[in-house]
Every structure is written in C-alpha cells, then in structure tokens.
Amino acid sequence: xxxxxxxxxxxxxxxxxxxxxxxxxxxxxxxxxxxxxxxxxxxxxxxxxxxxxxxxxxxxxxxxxxxxxxxxxxxxxxxxxxxxxxxxxxxxxxxxxxxxxxxxxxxxxxxxxxxxxxxxxxxxxxxxxxxxxxxxxxxxxxxxxxxxxxxxxxxxxxxxxxxxxxxxxxxxxxxxxxxxxxxxxxxxxxxxxxxxxxxxxxxxxxxxxxxxxxxxxxxxxxxxxxxxxxxxxxxxxxxxxxxxxxxxxxxxxxxxxxxxxxxxxxxx
Amino acid sequence: xxxxxxxxxxxxxxxxxxxxxxxxxxxxxxxxxxxxxxxxxxxxxxxxxxxxxxxxxxxxxxxxxxxxxxxxx
Ligand SMILES: Cc1ncc(C[n+]2csc(CCOP(=O)(O)OP(=O)(O)O)c2C)c(N)n1
Ligand code: SF4
Ligand code: SF4
Numbered sequence: 001x002x003x004x005x006x007x008x009x010x011x012x013x014x015x016x017x018x019x020x021x022x023x024x025x026x027x028x029x030x031x032x033x034x035x036x037x038x039x040x041x042x043x044x045x046x047x048x049x050x051x052x053x054x055x056x057x058x059x060x061x062x063x064x065x066x067x068x069x070x071x072x073x074x075x076x077x078x079x080x081x082x083x084x085x086x087x088x089x090x091x092x093x094x095x096x097x098x099x100x101x102x103x104x105x106x107x108x109x110x111x112x113x114x115x116x117x118x119x120x121x122x123x124x125x126x127x128x129x130x131x132x133x134x135x136x137x138x139x140x141x142x143x144x145x146x147x148x149x150x151x152x153x154x155x156x157x158x159x160x161x162x163x164x165x166x167x168x169x170x171x172x173x174x175x176x177x178x179x180x181x182x183x184x185x186x187x188x189x190x191x192x193x194x195x196x197x198x199x200x201x202x203x204x205x206x207x208x209x210x211x212x213x214x215x216x217x218x219x220x221x222x223x224x225x226x227x228x229x230x231x232x233x234x235x236x237x238x239x240x241x242x243x244x245x246x247x248x249x250x251x252x253x254x255x256x257x258x259x260x261x262x263x264x265x266x267x268x
Numbered sequence: 269x270x271x272x273x274x275x276x277x278x279x280x281x282x283x284x285x286x287x288x289x290x291x292x293x294x295x296x297x298x299x300x301x302x303x304x305x306x307x308x309x310x311x312x313x314x315x316x317x318x319x320x321x322x323x324x325x326x327x328x329x330x331x332x333x334x335x336x337x338x339x340x341x
Contacts, residue, residue, distance in 0.1 A: 007273060007332055018323040018333035020275075028303055029328065033280035038327035194288065194324050227282075234282035234327075 023048035023057075025074050034234025036191040036224035037066050040133050043201045044104070045073060047208055051262065057100045058092055060085040062114075064106035065139040065226075083114020086121035089128040100211060102129040108138040111147040111173050118177065125182025125216040129207045132173060132219065135226040136245065143229030147171040150248055155229070170248055174221040178254035184216035185209075187253040190223035192241035196251070206256060215259035223249055270318035270336045272310065278330040279307040285322035285331060291315070294322060 005019040020026060023045035031037045048054045057075040061067065063082035070077035080088040085103035093101045110118050110132050121128065137155055138144040144157040148170050152161040178186035185207050189200030203220045210218025223245050225237035232240065272285075272294070279301060285308055286294040293312035301307050308330075310316070318335035 007334065009273075010334065013337045014334050015337060016332060017318060017335045018320045018331070020329045020332070024329060026275075028278045028301075031280075031327070033282035033305065033327075034284060035327055038329065039325075042329045194321055197324055234284050235287050238284065 021045040021049045023054045023074050025072050027071065029072055030068060031065065032226075032228045034225060034227040034237055035065070035139075036135065036222070036226075037069075037133060039191040039197060040104075040131065040222050040224060041069065041072055043197070043204055044102075044131060047201065047205055048073075048075065051205070051208060051212065053100045053208070053212070056098060057102070058096075060089045060092070060101065060103040062103065062105040062109040063140070064109050066104055066106060066133065067140065069104050083109050083112070084117050085109070085114065086117040086126070086128065086130065090121055090124070090126045093126060093128050097127070100129075100208075102131060102208070102211075104131045105133070106139065107132070107134040107136065107146045107148040107173075108141075108144075111171050112138075115147075118173075119180065122177050122180040122183045122217050122219065125184070127211050127214055127216060129211045129218040130177075130220070131204065131207070132221045133224045134173070134221050134249065135224040135229075136170075137226055137229045139226045139229055143226075148173070148249075150244060172249060174219065174249075175254050177217075177219045182217055183219055183255055184257040184259055185218040185220075185253075186255045187219075188221040188223065188249060188251050190241050190246060190251055192223070192225065192238040199251070203253070206253075209262050210259060212262045213259045215257060221249075223251075270316045271334050272316060272322055273332045273334060274308060275330045275332070276301050276307045277303070278328045279305060280328055280330075281305040281307055282327065283308065284325045284327065288321040288325050290319060290321065291317060 174188040207218030207220040227237040297309040323331040
C-alpha cells in the first residue's frame with residue numbers, strides 16, 4: 001500500500017515530487033472545467049493518505065454536483081439523502097467507532113435543506129468530520145440561490161441579484177458551527193490560489209484530527225468556484241473568490257480546542 | 269529535465285496551470301481528449317523549475333511533477 005509512486009519514463013536522477021494521491025480514484029471527473037470540487041477532492045485524498053486513514057474511512061456523500069464523489073474517492077461510501085449526511089454519519093460512527101467518517105457537502109445541501117442535521121450533529125459533538133464546499137449557489141440544479149449567495153449576486157432565482165429584504169443575508173456557517181459546544185474545530189479556507197490551497201489543507205487536517213483524536217466534531221468550510229453558474233471562465237472565477245467572497249466570508253480558524261495533532265496512523 | 273507530466277484524459281483545458289506557471293511555459297494544445305476538451309501542454313524553451321504550482325492549482329489532478337536531481341534544484 002505504501003509503494004513509492006512512480007511514472008513510466010522516469011530515468012536515473014529523476015524523482016516524482018507530485019502525483020495523484022492513492023485515495024483518489026484515477027478516473028476523469030464529471031466536474032466542469034475550473035470547478036473547485038476537484039481541488040477539494042485532491043486535498044481530502046492527500047490527507048487520507050498522509051494520515052493513514054484510507055483503509056478505515058467511510059465517506060458520506062451528499063446531493064449536489066458532488067453526488068458522485070463516491071466514484072472519485074478510493075474509500076467505502078454511503079450516499080445520504082439531500083442534507084442528511086451528518087445524520088447518516090452520526091449513525092455510522094456510533095455503530096462503528098473504529099471507522100473514520102467524513103461528510104462532503106455543498107452549501108445548498110448543508111446550509112439549506114440540511115441545516116437542522118448539521119446543527120444538531122455539531123451540538124451533540126458527534127465525532128465526525130465535515131467538509132463543506134461553499135460555492136454560493138446550487139450548482140447541480142442550475143444555479144439557484146443558496147443561503148450563502150452574496151447580496152447582489154444574480155442567480156436563476158434572483159435574476160435581479162439577491163436583496164436582503166426578500167432573501168436575507170449570506171449565511172456564515174463556519175462561524176455559526178463554531179458557536180456550538182460540541183464543535184471542537186471550525187475554520188474557513190479558500191481554494192482560489194496556491195497560498196489559500198495550502199492553508200485549506202492544514203484546516204482539513206485539523207478537522208480530521210478532531211475525529212482521529214476522538215475529540216468532537218471537526219468542520220471546515222472551503223470557498224470554492226463554480227465557473228459555470230457564475231458565468232465566468234476558471235481564472236475569473238478564482239479571482240472572484242478573492243475580490244467578492246472573502247470580504248463577506250473571512251478566512252480563518254473560528255474554533256480550535258487544542259486537541260493533539262495526530263501523526264501518521266491517524267490516532268484511534 | 270524537470271517537467272510536468274499531464275494525464276491528458278483528466279485535463280479540461282481550464283488553463284489555471286498556465287496562469288500560475290512562473291516560467292510561462294504552459295499553453296493550450298490542439299489535441300482533444302476523449303471527454304472533448306482541448307488539453308494543456310508544455311510549449312516554450314524555458315526550463316521547468318519543478319515548483320509544482322501548476323499541479324497545486326489544477327482542479328483535475330491532471331499534473332504530476334518530475335524533478336531532475338542533477339540540476340541541483
Ligand atoms: C429532497 C431533495 N430536494 C431537492 C433536490 C434537488 N437538488 C439536487 S442538488 C441540489 C442543490 C445542490 O447544491 P449544493 O449543495 O450547493 O451543491 P453544488 O451542486 O453547488 O456542488 C438540490 C436542491 C433533491 N435532490 N432532493
Ligand atoms: S456546476 Fe458548478 S459546482 Fe457543479 S460541477 Fe460545474 S462548476 Fe462545479
Ligand atoms: S489546470 Fe489541469 S485541467 Fe486545467 S488546463 Fe491545466 S492540466 Fe488541464
């Protein structure tokens with residue numbers, strides 16, 4: 001399982017310094033060009049490799065563009081009904097505490113239809129990890145408004161732009177989840193440039209360590225681009241995260257209870 | 269020689285890799301992959317420094333990086 005990654009055509013004096021993680025299935029994905037679900041997948045898979053968790057991991061996949069994530073992670077998986085991934089994860093983790101259980105959810109899934117499930121899982125402090133991909137729209141169904149849509153943002157259900165009088169305000173989930181006592185880690189990162197991608201990986205690691213050290217619920221929100229429903233190319237979509245999303249959704253760690261860092265092997 | 273190696277079947281031609289390459293040696297090719305995307309390739313004479321920026325930003329995990337130890341980098 002720990003074979004050194006190799007590549008045909010490598011000659012003496014050459015080494016492979018970057019290659020796909022083992023926990024990622026080597027197949028093309030259905031995501032649009034420039035979609036950050038792919039970046040989030042890679043970071044998660046790298047950490048499953050690095051933390052030695054792959055063999056005991058169960059992914060709880062959700063509904064949204066990432067509905068097929070079970071095809072892309074080389075781990076066992078359960079598909080949850082829309083928004084219910086934290087409830088399914090709770091059941092699996094309680095029945096099989098030896099498993100490493102994480103959910104992978106979009107903002108329509110987690111912050112809209114699934115708000116009750118994530119709030120109660122966090123409040124109970126179930127020992128699960130949540131990877132929350134916030135791209136400010138319902139991607140899969142054609143770009144409708146999500147609770148996280150920015151004020152003024154045009155979507156198919158807010159053709160003139162979201163206005164607070166009708167639709168309220170963008171919901172800051174990482175802050176909300178950090179306020180619940182069962183949460184031991186909550187942070188928000190972004191996937192739009194090299195620096196933020198590196199920082200986001202550290203955050204996902206902590207959200208995983210919250211579980212691997214048996215401490216409580218670990219939550220990480222990742223600001224992600226949806227070029228298709230933002231009607232932009234990949235580069236402009238990455239730029240929009242910096243200019244429009246981060247001012248509304250500040251990056252940072254909102255809670256870290258200081259549980260131990262786990263080395264290779266992933267703790268309990 | 270240090271170089272990026274493309275898994276062309278995974279590439280979607282988004283060109284984020286080209287936008288972050290400090291040597292500006294990545295460009296769109298004229299080849300389509302089975303999914304119907306024009307894929308990225310190395311074009312240009314400057315050497316790859318194996319900084320791996322392209323691999324880090326690629327949303328499709330389509331780039332592996334080979335570093336040549338002989339160049340001392
Ligand atoms: C119970 C139920 N209600 C509604 C839907 C329709 N639906 C499918 S995906 C989706 C929203 C997905 O958006 P998000 O979670 O933000 O993920 P993204 O596609 O942006 O990655 C909705 C409303 C559904 N599948 N099931
Ligand atoms: S619609 Fe948006 S979230 Fe869905 S795959 Fe395309 S870019 Fe990604
Ligand atoms: S970033 Fe990846 S998917 Fe996009 S063009 Fe470059 S190699 Fe292809």
